[in-house]
Amino acid sequence: MSGGGQMARMGEYAVSRDPEDRLTALGLGSCIGLALVDRRTGVAGLAHIVLPVGTPLETDPPVKYAPTAVPYLIERLVALGARRNHLRAVMVGGASMFAASSKLEVGARNAAVVRELLERSRIQIAAAATGGKRGRTIRVYVGEGRVTSRVAGSAEEDLVAAASVMAFA
Amino acid sequence: MSTQFNDVALDALRELANIGSGNPSTALSSMLGRPVDISVPIASALALGDAVDAIGDAESDVTGIILGIVGELTGSVVLLVAPEDAETLCGLLGVEADSEWGLSALGEIGNIVGASYINALAAMTGLEMEPTPPATVTDMLGAIVASALAEHCDGSDVALVLDSEMSVEGDDCAISFLLIPQAGGVRELLGRLGIES
Numbered sequence: 001m002s003g004g005g006q007m008a009r010m011g012e013y014a015v016s017r018d019p020e021d022r023l024t025a026l027g028l029g030s031c032i033g034l035a036l037v038d039r040r041t042g043v044a045g046l047a048h049i050v051l052p053v054g055t056p057l058e059t060d061p062p063v064k065y066a067p068t069a070v071p072y073l074i075e076r077l078v079a080l081g082a083r084r085n086h087l088r089a090v091m092v093g094g095a096s097m098f099a100a101s102s103k104l105e106v107g108a109r110n111a112a113v114v115r116e117l118l119e120r121s122r123i124q125i126a127a128a129a130t131g132g133k134r135g136r137t138i139r140v141y142v143g144e145g146r147v148t149s150r151v152a153g154s155a156e157e158d159l160v161a162a163a164s165v166m167a168f169a
Numbered sequence: 170m171s172t173q174f175n176d177v178a179l180d181a182l183r184e185l186a187n188i189g190s191g192n193p194s195t196a197l198s199s200m201l202g203r204p205v206d207i208s209v210p211i212a213s214a215l216a217l218g219d220a221v222d223a224i225g226d227a228e229s230d231v232t233g234i235i236l237g238i239v240g241e242l243t244g245s246v247v248l249l250v251a252p253e254d255a256e257t258l259c260g261l262l263g264v265e266a267d268s269e270w271g272l273s274a275l276g277e278i279g280n281i282v283g284a285s286y287i288n289a290l291a292a293m294t295g296l297e298m299e300p301t302p303p304a305t306v307t308d309m310l311g312a313i314v315a316s317a318l319a320e321h322c323d324g325s326d327v328a329l330v331l332d333s334e335m336s337v338e339g340d341d342c343a344i345s346f347l348l349i350p351q352a353g354g355v356r357e358l359l360g361r362l363g364i365e366s
Contacts, residue, residue, distance in 0.1 A: 007234050009218035010315055024229035027311020028320050050217065059326040061218055097316040098235050106319050135312020137228055138295035152230055152309045 007137075008033070008048040011061030013069075015045035015076045019143025026137050028093035032114050032130070033138035035069070035090040036077055036123070039145040039163050043082035051094035051106065052113040066110060070117040089123050090147040090159055091115070094100045094130040100165050107131070113144040127159040173327065174214040177300075181211035185293060185330040186348060192289040193282040193346070195334050197365065200281065201261045203337050204330050208237055210333040220318055224347065225249070227311030232272070232281025235317055237301035240338070242294070244350035245317045245341035246283040249310065250275060252330055255341035278307035282335075288309050290348075292356055325352035 005022030006014035010031065014023045023046040025033035032049040047063040047070075054065045063069035078084055094111030111130040118125055129136060129149040137150045144162040174182075190207045198205040213223060221227050232247040232255050250258065252266075255275055259266040262274050268308060291298040318328050331348040337338045350358075360364075 010221065010318065011217045027221065027309035027313075027315060029312035029316030031315055050315075051323055055322045056323075057326050061216070061326075064217065064322075095314055095316075096311065097308065106316070115335075132304070135309040137309070152312070156332055165337075 006121045008046045009049055011032065011050050011064035013045060013063045013073055013076070015043070015073075015080055017041070017043045017080055020156050021142040021144065023140040027135050028138065029095055029097045030110060032066070032091055032093040032095070032110045033142045034073065035147050036073055036087045036136060037090070037140065037145050037147065037160075038077065038082035038086040039088075040086050041081050042081060042145070042146070043077050043080050044140050044142045045073050045077045046138065049110060049114060050114040052109040053122045064163060065153050066113045066117060069120060070114065074123075085122070086124040087123050090126055090131055090138070091128040092136050092145070092159070095132050095134055097133065097135065099133060126157065129159060155166055173217055173313070173334045174329065177210045178359050178364055179214065181359060181362055182329075183210050185239050185290065186210035186212065186276055186333055188293060189286055189289040190225070190333045190335070190346075191310070194255045196281045196285045197278065197335060199346075200304045201277065201337060203261065203340065206336050206338060208334040208336070209345065210331050211360040212330050214280070214327040215324070217322055217328050220272045220330060222315050223310045223330065224332065226310065229310050230307065231310045231313065232275055232305065233313035234276055234283065234303050234305045235313070236280070236283040236287065236303045238350075239301060240291070240297040240299050240300050242350060242354040244321055244348065244354065246281040246286055246300070246348065247314065247317050248282060254342045258344075259341050261337070261340070272305055272307070274304055278344075279303050279305060282344070286348070290293050294361065296358060296361070297357065303337045314347070321349055322350045327352065329355055345364065
């Protein structure tokens with residue numbers, strides 16, 4: 001494990017306003033890693049969303065389904081001091097890992113539904129790395145407001161560069 | 170409603186996976202011309218978040234061969250082969266692991282092992298189960314396993330995983346194969362075995 005920070009595993013989320021913190025979702029396939037960042041207040045969150053639709057059980061983890069995950073993450077960030085209209089989104093994942101065997105297209109539907117939910121919540125998507133056939137890892141560097149994606153066998157790449165480099169909104 | 174499975178149910182599933190893995194190990198053994206051992210499977214009902222970690226390092230590279238199961242019990246069978254084991258297996262079959270032939274050979278191993286596992290489970294339970302054509306990918310373990318779990322986790326708050334391992338005698342080479350059934354189908358199956366879950 002490339003140590004430090006908080007992990008968002010399947011159906012889990014992490015939020016932080018500690019500038020030293022890093023939020024990670026490892027090995028996203030059809031799942032979506034949704035990062036929401038408010039650079040002005042330095043608050044960031046990451047949700048590891050599993051399915052585009054469905055009825056959550058009371059005992060399900062909080063961000064398993066996209067329709068409940070997006071508002072839930074926004075709420076948690078606002079509670080931590082983020083301003084709703086300053087939030088910018090980064091989406092990673094939604095791949096189709098087994099093109100030949102799966103007819104469900106969970107990945108593509110995940111990406112489409114999360115995109116639509118963000119639009120409806122009037123949250124701008126700053127960057128996205130979705131679709132295709134490869135798995136990805138997303139990392140959110142809370143203090144820098146930087147978000148990266150990594151594909152198997154490749155180096156980590158910036159999707160959104162550090163705050164000092166790129167003016168946000 | 171929580172979807173916990175009790176110890177009796179998990180024991181029954183483990184035994185089912187144990188007997189069911191006899192066929193695939195025979196199939197692999199005749200492909201490779203080597204004796205193949207099987208370990209006692211692990212049956213677990215885990216929180217979705219814990220499931221990938223229980224199988225391996227989410228970001229590690231692995232070759233996965235996945236077969237869907239259609240019929241009365243739906244789910245997936247996923248074979249996972251670590252890079253060094255892929256090399257050994259391909260060596261035994263006389264192909265380069267890092268080539269198209271290598272990937273195709275691993276896919277064929279997965280196809281034969283997976284299909285014979287599914288057929289054995291069908292024969293034992295009397296449930297209609299058919300394998301779908303396999304897909305072979307080399308990628309992050311988490312991306313492969315989580316995508317398989319995602320397809321079967323709606324309506325259940327646990328991930329049910331039956332994890333078996335085959336090892337090729339004398340070659341220090343192992344393949345793990347997972348059965349990820351849809352939880353509703355497993356209830357039906359346990360019911361037929363006369364077990365309350």
